[in-house]
Amino acid sequence: MKDHGLPTPVLEIGGTHVTAALVQGAGEGGWQVVPDSLVRRDLDAHASAASLLDAVAAAANSLDAVATTANPPGQAHNGRWGVALPGPFDYLTGIARYEHVGKFDQLQGVDVRAGLAQRLSREPRSITFLNDADAFGIGEYVLGAAGGSRRAVCITLGTGVGSVFLADGVPVKTGADVPPDGHCYLLQFRGRPLEDTVSRRAIRRAYAAATAAVRQDAAVRRDAAVTDDTAGTDAAMTDHDAGAPDVREIAEACRAGDALAAAVLGDAFAAAGEAAGPYLERFGAEVLIVGGSMAESWDIVEPAIRKGLAAVAPVLATLPIRKAERTEEAGLVGAAFWAQRAASHS
Known part of the structure; x- marks a missing residue:
């Protein structure tokens, strides 16, 4: 699918919430979260695996309703998902490794990539995972804090x-x-x-x-x-x-x-x-x-x-x-940058 310069969809998953947003890539104006695209929803870190994946997918699917005048009809984003979340997690395979960490224990051993891909009607390979601290650091680097x-x-x-x-x-x-x-x-x-x-x-x-x-x-x-x-x-x-x-x-x-x-x-x-x-x-x-x-x-x-x-x-x-410098945006931008990098290397 040609993305026509479409923004990249991202998810930032924490212990109490999930944030979904669209991120515009490098170009005029530089990397930035698309205005009014951010959606934040509560998460119960102790819920069942199915409930957790449903909640994350619901936040993600809400981005399909976000329209910008620059997008072709019916396309809100390029479909190359970047997902930032805490470990322990196998970021390459998309398998959760949470056990006795006080959150997401029900996801232990679950193929999160496959679960989200099914709920988002996407190919599993379109979803790229990375550690939330990595996403934040990459975002700050991309946005200029590293000078x-x-x-x-x-x-x-x-x-x-x-x-x-x-x-x-x-x-x-x-x-x-x-x-x-x-x-x-x-x-x-x-x-x-x-x-x-x-x-x-x-x-x-x-x-x-x-x-x-x-x-x-x-x-x-x-x-x-x-x-x-x-x-x-x-x-x-x-x-x-x-x-x-x-x-x-x-x-x-x-x-x-x-x-x-x-x-x-x-x-x-x-x-x-x-x-x-x-x-x-x-x-x-x-x-x-x-x-x-x-x-x-x-x-x-x-x-x-x-x-x-x-x-x-x-x-x-x-x-x-x-x-x-950009605490609110850095993790989201970092996830988008990493997803774009993965796409360019695939």
């Missing part, structure tokens, strides 16, 4: 740590220069998984533990009684969030002069730099792009990451670190 750099690294900081190492816009997954499969969340920091230090849950727990310890110490001094110094901390760590404020609120407390908040956030983001630093150096990264919800606290995130990088690789002390 023309040939070797760029993008990390996302939110519920966990996402990452992609890009060579000329293509994810690098193997070799000693990158973490396993290019994923920083698989790295260790001081003998523990990195996400035990850098993640939404880890930061909330650390702040809860720190404030509990201070309260306990104050009580000890006030009552002049002997107490177990670790009791408050252990209790805070046992409760998943221990009533702690969210990361955004902890960042606000940091700006307001809360020394505990500053220490917790500084330690967490420096850990990201320390863990990833050796790989950025070996990879020859020319720029580090940081996205995710925590990047909104850029005044706190950037100097802490730089401190961590410099601590393990002094050469990275001057590495350009840039906040992701």
Whole structure:
């Protein structure tokens, strides 16, 4: 099918939602999401496999109703689907590998490509999958955050740590220069998984533990009684969030002069730099792009990451670190770019 310059349809699947959109490729105006094409629907990550695929397909099929004056009659898009979603997933075969990860467990072993192709009335080969962090990084690269750099690294900081190492816009997954499969969340920091230090849950727990310890110490001094110094901390760590404020609120407390908040956030983001630093150096990264919800606290995130990088690789002390520029569009554009690339190589 000739696409007549038609936009590429994409899906971005998260733990609570699916987003469908049309993305116009390179050309006049550059890569961009087609105005008014975006559809976002809720997903129940614990639903049956059939229900999940039905929900995703419903969002996808809604794009057929999107019409632009430039499209030939009856054609809303070129039919080359790009689908970005989290792992564990076999992106080449389209087989889900979710097991004991707290979401999409019912998709374990399911051929998602075949299931979607049937529901979309498309050939399976028309659907290209990629990791959501890869899609985001590729999108930021395509949209200009990499500033023309040939070797760029993008990390996302939110519920966990996402990452992609890009060579000329293509994810690098193997070799000693990158973490396993290019994923920083698989790295260790001081003998523990990195996400035990850098993640939404880890930061909330650390702040809860720190404030509990201070309260306990104050009580000890006030009552002049002997107490177990670790009791408050252990209790805070046992409760998943221990009533702690969210990361955004902890960042606000940091700006307001809360020394505990500053220490917790500084330690967490420096850990990201320390863990990833050796790989950025070996990879020859020319720029580090940081996205995710925590990047909104850029005044706190950037100097802490730089401190961590410099601590393990002094050469990275001057590495350009840039906040992701197109957070809402990047994953969608990255999925479209990857689908177009797959089509051109088929």
